[in-house]
Amino acid sequence: MNFFELFGLEADYSIDLTSLATTYQALQKTVHPDRFAHSSSQEQMLAVQKSAQINDAYDTLKNPIKRGEYLLQHLGAELPNEQASFQDIEFLMVQMELREMLAQIKFANDIDAALMSAQESLDIQARQLWLEFEQQLAAKSDAANQQAGETLRKLKFYHKLYIELERIEDALFDD
Amino acid sequence: MAYSEKVIDHYENPRNVGSFDKNDPKIATGMVGAPACGDVMKLQLKIDEQGIIEDAKFKTYGCGSAIASSSLVTEWVKGKSIDEAAEIKNTAIAEELALPPVKIHCSILAEDAIKAAIDDYRAKNKE
Numbered sequence: 001m002n003f004f005e006l007f008g009l010e011a012d013y014s015i016d017l018t019s020l021a022t023t024y025q026a027l028q029k030t031v032h033p034d035r036f037a038h039s040s041s042q043e044q045m046l047a048v049q050k051s052a053q054i055n056d057a058y059d060t061l062k063n064p065i066k067r068g069e070y071l072l073q074h075l076g077a078e079l080p081n082e083q084a085s086f087q088d089i090e091f092l093m094v095q096m097e098l099r100e101m102l103a104q105i106k107f108a109n110d111i112d113a114a115l116m117s118a119q120e121s122l123d124i125q126a127r128q129l130w131l132e133f134e135q136q137l138a139a140k141s142d143a144a145n146q147q148a149g150e151t152l153r154k155l156k157f158y159h160k161l162y163i164e165l166e167r168i169e170d171a172l173f174d175d
Numbered sequence: 176m177a178y179s180e181k182v183i184d185h186y187e188n189p190r191n192v193g194s195f196d197k198n199d200p201k202i203a204t205g206m207v208g209a210p211a212c213g214d215v216m217k218l219q220l221k222i223d224e225q226g227i228i229e230d231a232k233f234k235t236y237g238c239g240s241a242i243a244s245s246s247l248v249t250e251w252v253k254g255k256s257i258d259e260a261a262e263i264k265n266t267a268i269a270e271e272l273a274l275p276p277v278k279i280h281c282s283i284l285a286e287d288a289i290k291a292a293i294d295d296y297r298a299k300n301k302e
Contacts, residue, residue, distance in 0.1 A: 082210070083209075085209055085283060085287040086207065087206070087207055087208075088208075089206050092206040092207070092215055095215045096234070099215060154210075156213060160214075163213075
């Protein structure tokens with residue numbers, strides 16, 4: 001049973017996260033150790049395994065990038081090697097600039113404005129990539145799925161930028 | 176996870192941080208990124224007429240191991256010919272810095288950055 005089936009969903013990218021959380025809790029209840037207090041040790045073990053699988057599925061499905069990768073694999077796309085380095089120069093130049101922009105925030109005269117404008121730049125670019133991803137998925141072809149995998153790789157850089165922005169924000173308002 | 180002393184040394188006192196003018200024909204620029212961790216690395220080599228690397232600079236946004244790997248590489252490539260530099264293997268970088276298995280990709284990134292810079296140099300100087 002794949003993760004989508006486990007949660008009673010169609011294998012589709014867009015899902016309702018609120019109902020995903022509700023289903024998650026309902027599923028975990030069915031395998032709660034209390035329910036198996038008087039069961040055989042084998043049944044108890046199966047319940048524990050099932051619970052772990054439900055956790056895995058939930059972690060994957062609720063995360064946009066992981067869900068995208070899982071879906072692409074489910075559709076038979078071969079994802080680029082996680083360890084392989086990325087050499088799209090133009091994209092990396094932009095990444096360098098964005099990193100420099102984040103590093104400059106703490107020197108800005110108006111820090112709040114600098115944080116906001118950084119957030120906005122990231123949002124605009126990440127949104128554009130998600131749009132491309134959805135269009136690539138909608139094309140429903142192997143070649144487009146391959147491209148969708150590349151788009152997800154790019155989005156991972158943005159994920160990192162958001163973490164970095166959050167770290168900078170925390171550091172600025174800590175002292 | 177603890178960083179090795181060598182990683183900490185390069186992280187705290189990175190060698191050759193900075194940039195050269197990438198439009199200068201003597202300058203080779205290699206840009207690589209690691210999607211798994213979002214690290215971005217730029218390595219630039221200044222190469223003389225004999226194909227010897229005179230100087231090197233790097234700029235890396237990433238974890239301590241990625242910064243240390245690129246810092247180390249800038250030291251190693253100086254004085255080498257581009258063919259010799261192309262021979263530098265990630266395993267040597269990982270060994271020198273005592274990188275743990277989960278950080279091997281940082282050394283791969285540094286090796287790929289050298290290769291990307293050399294490719295850039297060869298593309299620039301084809302004729």
